[in-house]
Amino acid sequence: MTTLAITGGQVLLPDITVTRADVLIDQDRGEILEIGDDLAADADETLDAADSLVTPGFVNGHSHVAMTLLRGFADDKPLDAWLQEDIWPVEAELTADSVRAGTELGVLEMIKSGTTAFADMYFFVPTIARAVADAGLRARLGHGVISVGKDEDAVREDAREGLAVAEDVDGMGDGRISSAFMPHSLTTVDEQYLEEFVPQARELGVPIHYHANETEDEVAPIVESEGVRPLAYAAEKGMLEDGDFIAHGVHLDESEIGLLAEAGTSVIHCPASNMKLASGMAPVQRLLEAGVTVGIGTDGAASNNDLSMLDEARDAAMIGKLAADDASAVPAEAVVEMMTRGSADAIGFDTGRLEAGAPADLAVIDLEQPHLTPRHDLVSHLAYAAAAADVRHTVCDGQLLMRDHEVLTLDEDAVRARASEEAAALIDRADV
Numbered sequence: 001m002t003t004l005a006i007t008g009g010q011v012l013l014p015d016i017t018v019t020r021a022d023v024l025i026d027q028d029r030g031e032i033l034e035i036g037d038d039l040a041a042d043a044d045e046t047l048d049a050a051d052s053l054v055t056p057g058f059v060n061g062h063s064h065v066a067m068t069l070l071r072g073f074a075d076d077k078p079l080d081a082w083l084q085e086d087i088w089p090v091e092a093e094l095t096a097d098s099v100r101a102g103t104e105l106g107v108l109e110m111i112k113s114g115t116t117a118f119a120d121m122y123f124f125v126p127t128i129a130r131a132v133a134d135a136g137l138r139a140r141l142g143h144g145v146i147s148v149g150k151d152e153d154a155v156r157e158d159a160r161e162g163l164a165v166a167e168d169v170d171g172m173g174d175g176r177i178s179s180a181f182m183p184h185s186l187t188t189v190d191e192q193y194l195e196e197f198v199p200q201a202r203e204l205g206v207p208i209h210y211h212a213n214e215t216e217d218e219v220a221p222i223v224e225s226e227g228v229r230p231l232a233y234a235a236e237k238g239m240l241e242d243g244d245f246i247a248h249g250v251h252l253d254e255s256e257i258g259l260l261a262e263a264g265t266s267v268i269h270c271p272a273s274n275m276k277l278a279s280g281m282a283p284v285q286r287l288l289e290a291g292v293t294v295g296i297g298t299d300g301a302a303s304n305n306d307l308s309m310l311d312e313a314r315d316a317a318m319i320g321k322l323a324a325d326d327a328s329a330v331p332a333e334a335v336v337e338m339m340t341r342g343s344a345d346a347i348g349f350d351t352g353r354l355e356a357g358a359p360a361d362l363a364v365i366d367l368e369q370p371h372l373t374p375r376h377d378l379v380s381h382l383a384y385a386a387a388a389a390d391v392r393h394t395v396c397d398g399q400l401l402m403r404d405h406e407v408l409t410l411d412e413d414a415v416r417a418r419a420s421e422e423a424a425a426l427i428d429r430a431d432v
C-alpha cells in the first residue's frame with residue numbers, strides 16, 4: 001500500500017462543517033483511509049495543506065468540454081440564435097484532433113480550479129475519454145444525439161453512435177470513466193427517435209442525460225404539440241428515472257418539480273450559462289425544498305466563459321436568492337453541498353465527500369489571500385470568495401494531478417499552444 005498524507009489543513013466534512021485535521025489516503029485503492037490528527041508519520045509521502053482548506057474535489061455536473069475552443073468566439077446572443085448561427089456551423093468542422101486539443105485545455109482548466117469529476121456531452125467521445133483518462137480525472141461521458149436538420153439515416157447513425165459510445169468508453173481510465181445516453185434535448189430530438197432509442201439505452205443500463213426546460217422557447221412547443229409540460233412528456237418517453245439527470249431545469253412548474261422528486265431524477269443547475277444566454281432563473285430553492293438532488297455545472301466554455309466551479313458556486317448562490325426574492329435562499333452551505341456531493345450524486349459518482357472509505361478526490365485551497373481574510377467562516381469563503389487561482393493541489397482517485405499549482409499530468413504550455421492553433425484552424429475551416 002502506498003499512502004499520502006495531506007497535512008496541516010482545515011478539512012471540509014460531509015456535514016459541511018470545517019475541522020482541523022490531516023487526511024490519509026491509500027493511493028493504490030484511491031481511497032481515503034482516515035481523517036484525524038497527526039497522520040503524517042504513517043504516510044509514504046506528504047502534501048502540505050497548512051493555511052489551506054481541503055475540500056472534496058468539485059464535480060462539474062454538465063459540460064461540453066471541448067467547447068473551450070469556442071470560448072469568446074460568439075457572445076451576447078440567446079440560446080437558439082447562438083447555437084444555430086454561430087456554434088453549430090463551427091462544430092460541424094470539428095475533428096478528432098481539435099476535440100483532443102479542446103478537451104485537454106478544458107481538463108487542464110478543471111484540474112487547476114479543483115474539479116476532479118465531470119459529466120460531459122459532446123462529439124468524438126472516445127477521443128475525449130482518452131484525453132480524460134490520460135489527465136487523470138473522473139468523468140461520465142456521452143455523445144450528444146440530435147435529430148433536427150438531419151435525414152432519418154443520419155439520425156439513426158447518430159443515435160447508434162450514442163449507444164455504442166456509451167458501451168465503449170464505460171470503464172476506461174481504470175474505471176474512472178463511465179457513460180450515459182445523451183439525447184441533446186426534448187425539442188432537438190424528435191419523438192420517434194426517443195421512442196426507438198431510449199429503451200435501447202435502458203437495456204445497456206446507462207443513465208440518460210439531456211438539456212431540459214432551459215428556455216421558454218423549449219417549453220411552449222411541447223405544451224402545444226403534446227398538451228403536457230416537457231418533463232411529463234419526458235416521463236412518458238421513459239426519460240425520467242432514478243439516476244437520470246437533466247441540465248438546466250430553468251422553466252419548471254410545481255408539477256414538474258414534483259415529478260423530479262418522485263422519480264429521483266436530478267437537476268444540474270448551470271447559473272452562468274442561464275444568465276449569459278438570458279435563459280432565466282432556475283427555481284433552485286424550490287427544487288431543494290422538494291427534495292430534488294441538485295448539482296452545479298458550468299455548461300460549455302462558450303456560454304460561461306470559464307470552467308471554474310468556484311465561480312459557478314457564487315453565481316448559483318446569487319441567482320438563487322434573486323430567483324426566490326429571498327436573501328436566505330440557496331445559502332453558502334447549500335451551494336457547497338451542490339458543487340460537491342449534489343453533483344456527484346446527480347451524475348452517479350460516490351465522490352464529493354471527505355470521509356474514511358470515500359474515493360480520494362479532493363482539492364486544497366490556499367487561504368493565505370487578501371480576499372480570503374479574515375477567516376470567520378470557510379464555508380462562506382468557498383461559496384462566495386475563493387477563486388480558481390487559489391487552488392494549490394488537486395488529487396483524483398488518490399493520484400496527485402496538481403502539486404503547488406503545477407499540473408503533473410499535462411504540459412500546460414503545450415496544451416495552450418495546441419488549443420490555440422486548433423481553435424484558429426477550426427474557425428478558418430468553418431468560414432463564418
Ligand SMILES: N[C@@H](CCSC[C@H]1O[C@@H](n2cnc3c(=O)[nH]cnc32)[C@H](O)[C@@H]1O)C(=O)O
Nearest residue numbers: 064087091121122123144145146211299300
Ligand atoms: N451529435 C450532435 C452533437 C451534440 S453535442 C452537444 C451540443 O450541445 C450544444 N450546447 C452547448 N451549450 C448548450 C446549451 O446551453 N443548451 C443546448 N445546447 C448546448 C453544443 O454546442 C453541442 O452542439 C450533433 O450532431 O449536432
Ligand SMILES: [Zn+2]
Nearest residue numbers: 211247299300
Ligand atoms: Zn449544455
